[in-house]
Amino acid sequence: MRLHRILAGIAVAGLALGSAWYVREVAPASALLRADPNAVPQNADLMRFAVGRGETAFRAACAGCHGAEAAGDPHYGAPNLADADWLYGTGTPAEIERTITYGIRSHHPKAWNLAAMPAYARPVPLQGQNFPPLTPPEIADVVAYVASLSGGQADPTAIADGADLFTGKAGCFDCHAADARGDAGVGAPDLTDKAWLYGDSSRAAIMETVAYGRQGVCPAQVGSLTPTEIREAALYVYALGKGK
């Protein structure tokens, strides 16, 4: 008699725990995955659920480069994810999710991989592309022009020559646009703001970029994180940028 009651109690407790687990974990995770990612921020409950768990996924997969606070690391060109400056796309949850899923130059066939920064001090600045190498004075002029875009002082002649190279021979405008405001479609940074992906606004840092190129990588997490974890991480990152 007593044994039967204990067994019945265990069965009921098991069912209750299972139901609670389903209601707390499985159902919201399923709802989260089925939802339009861009609409989730308007759903406070789902957003709370996702952001709460997204930090764990972020720390496991992204914090190694972007830092625990997601402030980025200019040594490696890992962008600050806590600001409103988006390198790829406009910072919607769907775009962030795609980046986390397939990465940037990650070698995944669906990764963002439309452009890379040529190395103008190399005989072939960018494999497979027709960018010509520049001479040392030309590179110095481009650096002067780029520095001037965000308020740096330089010789006006060098700036003018650099501008000509930017919109002409060097082909910088192809990715960064003629007004140097960048192109989020290919991940080309806006050069007129004061947000620096690599290094800082110093001439040495800009010179390193122009002369020797950049081809930063964001790994694809499609095999490492579950679809739920990826969406949670995407919404966590979105929330860090405060949805700007």
Added chain:
Amino acid sequence: MSDPTPANVRRSLTLAGIGAVAGLALAGIGLFTAKGTSTLAVPPEDVALVNQQAISRVDYIAMLQAMHGTDLAHATVEQKQRVLDDMIREELLVQRGKELDVAGVDPEVRATMVTAVEQGAAMNAFTEQPSDQRLQVYFDSHRAAYASEGEIAVRDLVFTDANMARDAVAALRGGAALEAVIAKFKARDTGKVKGAEFYFAAKIHLGDALYAAAQVLPSGGISDPLEADGMHVLVVTQNTPPTPFAFETVRARVLDDYRRETATKAQAANGDFLRKRANILIAPDSIAKESR
């Protein structure tokens, strides 16, 4: 030992029934959600299953954006339907392509598959974030790769004969002004190197022999007369040899190179693995020295 009462029998049957229902439910969930099994429900991360092959929501949303420039919230039902139809059609054709072994006959498909598999092998290398310490070790063992490009500015003068060239060299080394020497000895400046150039560019412009002579001269150095399709004298106005970079300066490049090298190794290892597990038979005459 007494017979069970009707109440005990009822309770036992009820408990057994609950257990059976719970077991069946768990088995059902496992059966229809486990990977590799056939399922009647579309997983929440997907928008469709085509012969059990998933079409993911991420790809669906990206396709909506690419085809119609809109997101899920703003796409019309027709746009969503069209995109989904296209993706299902593509999946069906890909599956049919596998059945027909298109990769066996189409060189483009083969090339794409080769690239995709190689990329896949390299992908893991790009997922790893090596420690600064490991990057420092890599940097230390590849220091020569992390130096600035050397820069050189050189005037390449051509003289009508060896005597003129020799006299001009003596005058230049004696301190005569370059332009005066050019005029006096009727030299021609080839203008091959325009201002300061990187070493690689100067080498292309001067040719190997003249570049080799120029590169070893310091700033202000004057070469001996050189016979190279005419009598040449090189006047090096600036020569800045490559300068090694500090690790801090090139850390991002070191990471890129480290990953690329790791990826190359992973691709090679993948190739070795595939060969090892494959059953390859080679005709004895296929690599014979002579074929008739």
